[in-house]
Amino acid sequence: MSRIDEQVSVWPIAGLPATLAQRTRRVYDRLAAVYPLSTMLFHSRAHRAALAASGLRDGASVLEVATGSGEMFRRLVRANPSGTTVGVDLSPNMAARTERAARKRFPAARACCQAVDARHMPFRADTFDAIFCCYLLELLSAQDIVLTLKEFRRVLRPPGRLTLVLIGQNGPVFNGFYQAAGTLVPAFWGRQVEHQATEWITAGGFAISYDRATRQIFYPSRVLVAGKVD
Numbered sequence: 001m002s003r004i005d006e007q008v009s010v011w012p013i014a015g016l017p018a019t020l021a022q023r024t025r026r027v028y029d030r031l032a033a034v035y036p037l038s039t040m041l042f043h044s045r046a047h048r049a050a051l052a053a054s055g056l057r058d059g060a061s062v063l064e065v066a067t068g069s070g071e072m073f074r075r076l077v078r079a080n081p082s083g084t085t086v087g088v089d090l091s092p093n094m095a096a097r098t099e100r101a102a103r104k105r106f107p108a109a110r111a112c113c114q115a116v117d118a119r120h121m122p123f124r125a126d127t128f129d130a131i132f133c134c135y136l137l138e139l140l141s142a143q144d145i146v147l148t149l150k151e152f153r154r155v156l157r158p159p160g161r162l163t164l165v166l167i168g169q170n171g172p173v174f175n176g177f178y179q180a181a182g183t184l185v186p187a188f189w190g191r192q193v194e195h196q197a198t199e200w201i202t203a204g205g206f207a208i209s210y211d212r213a214t215r216q217i218f219y220p221s222r223v224l225v226a227g228k229v230d
């Protein structure tokens with residue numbers, strides 16, 4: 001049993017049911033048309049910081065997991081005009097929207113986005129030079145986080161980097177709001193997991209090289225960059 005499998009049972013986080021994915025897919029499918037507003041208001045600063053910290057160079061093979069409505073995806077395509085940029089999202093409507101907008105904005109780019117579950121991705125080992133994943137881990141059960149980190153590790157080609165953005169967990173008022181929202185609609189909000197993140201990432205076979213907090217209005221985020229450990 002690997003280190004990450006051993007640790008999952010003792011992670012002190014409120015678990016989400018493993019069956020939540022179907023509901024998550026439905027709720028994000030329904031919200032695909034209005035989701036860009038939330039990304040613009042709360043996520044865009046962290047997206048900028050994540051791209052800057054990632055060290056992404058043009059010509060790379062890039063994967064974004066959980067694209068949402070595609071705002072970060074378009075940043076990646078713009079930064080990687082002679083490379084290949086692939087996106088995946090559990091919600092078919094989000095994936096379709098992401099691909100359509102990127103193709104319209106960057107018709108010459110090699111970019112596509114498909115409806116794919118991050119827990120089981122249809123890519124060969126060592127395919128990507130860079131992986132980006134913003135605000136997904138909050139929506140996954142502990143077991144699904146293990147599966148997803150294993151998939152990141154499998155498809156990332158050394159010396160590639162994994163760039164993650166998480167919801168920050170450092171303000172009591174924001175935390176209280178998030179807990180209440182997550183109790184009401186867990187499939188949309190999930191729960192904050194920032195405090196456990198570095199432990200998971202390390203247990204998943206990554207070494208963290210960059211770790212910064214950002215804030216947009218009242219919404220805290222944390223940007224992490226990590227590389228695969230042999």
Ligand SMILES: C[S@@+](CC[C@H](N)C(=O)[O-])C[C@H]1O[C@@H](n2cnc3c(N)ncnc32)[C@H](O)[C@@H]1O
Binds near residue numbers: 094133135
């Ligand atoms: C909070 S949104 C974040 C969207 C975007 N990354 C951003 O930064 O604005 C979470 C996204 O994760 C997707 N998602 C949830 N579970 C997933 C899974 N198992 N595999 C792939 N995507 C998933 C949802 O459909 C949704 O679009």
